Amino acid sequence: MTARERWDGFWHAPTPARNLAIARILLAGTALWMVLSRVDLPSVLAYPAEMWTGVGAARRARFFLGAPLVGERVLYAALHATLVAALCGIYPRVSCFASGLLLYHFAPFETIIRSPNPYLRGMTIPALGLLIVSFAPRMETWRVFARGSQAPAWPLRLVQVLLCQIYFFAGYAKLVTSGLAWPTVENVRRYLLLLNQGLSNAPAGSLGYALADVPWACALLAWGGLVLELVFPLVLVSRAARLILLPLAVLFHVANGLLFRIFFQNVFLLLLFVDWERRRSSS
């Protein structure tokens, strides 16, 4: 098989339209959960001016900041409306496109006084994903309950690739920054201790503390987590890998939450890898 045929087979093969409709719902639902959980995000604009001194004109322009607070609140309300429309498939192209642009505008509010890079706050993949699905042909015909309908796979594939990059580059960053000193018992033990010390009221009773004193468990967390992150992209090309790695990824996030107190807001997006047509057929 030539490289061109492989490329076409991966990006341009038809996929059940049901999978794309569910992808749209997952992306919009995740984003809606995030904005409903950041009730008055625009109010950050009203924080003391001192907190905004590091945000220069170019950075404001980059994220289209500059409207007064009342205007931002109206736009934030509009984002809720466009996400509900995207979730329900109402004018899906327009609602997904508008949602993606508004998420691009609002997601940085969470971090901009410190950083213009609001990743791992739950809105990055929905922002890109909703824009990508809004570019897809005939997205108005995607239906969750319509059997047999097919659509080009590339929008779903592209979002899946971006989701895989979360894992792969998290592992890559560890190796590039810290090398093989990262997956050591000593390093993971210290992370278990310091994150619980910094984030928990009673670290001595935490699960992280309990595991920190078990060297083999620290080694398992270190190497298991790193290997999972680096091999996760296999889910793109192998059904067997999906069967193994997707449950492991869920376990990984549960462990991160319980042991390191790190929460991953995009965990439900792992459902993007499920072939819903196959599941429905087999049931």
Added chain:
Amino acid sequence: MMETLSGLPWLRPALDVARLLVFAAFVALGVAVARRPDRGRVDRLVAYVLAVSLAVGLTQVEAWPFTNWALVHGLAPARMSSWEIEGIDAAGRAWPVDPRVLQPLAPEEFGSWMFARVPRLPDDARARVGLFLLERAEAGRRRLLGGEAVGGNELLLGPLAAPFHFQQKPVWQGPADVPAAPFVAVRVQVLEWDVEARRRDESAVERREFLRYPS
């Protein structure tokens, strides 16, 4: 080299504009596909997203929403520092303040900003930050006593609201955690500790005052 580059005043704004152009090009390629979804246009969009996202990931230089995804990637430090806000009542008693009062801002964002910027602020600007903290602490105290959610993030979804990335345990569990009368002052304490020493003795934490209002 990074130090030299960070000393160039024009570089950061130029990079912000360049990153906006990266995003704008993505949207433009996507709109072109939406208008006429032929294979060539789709391939260009896909190739662009792959090229940008891989370049960002491999170089670890962000162009959000294309980003580097690094998380707890450094080596864990032997010493750690954190901070807490304390509200002070009229009797002079200090009460820990729940950082949820800062929502929608996450505690780590406020803390990072505070450590980087507050030491360089003039007195009047520090006072404005202190007043902001006092007003937030007092509003949170009143909400807690009134049976409302301490932080704004839980107003609509309650306990189903998405937590922040780093999950901080609530400082305020109930009305007994705050005074009945208003806070009259606020201070920020910096906490520093040796990770292993604190493992052996939870009280092995050094504290120093970082900010007080009124001073």
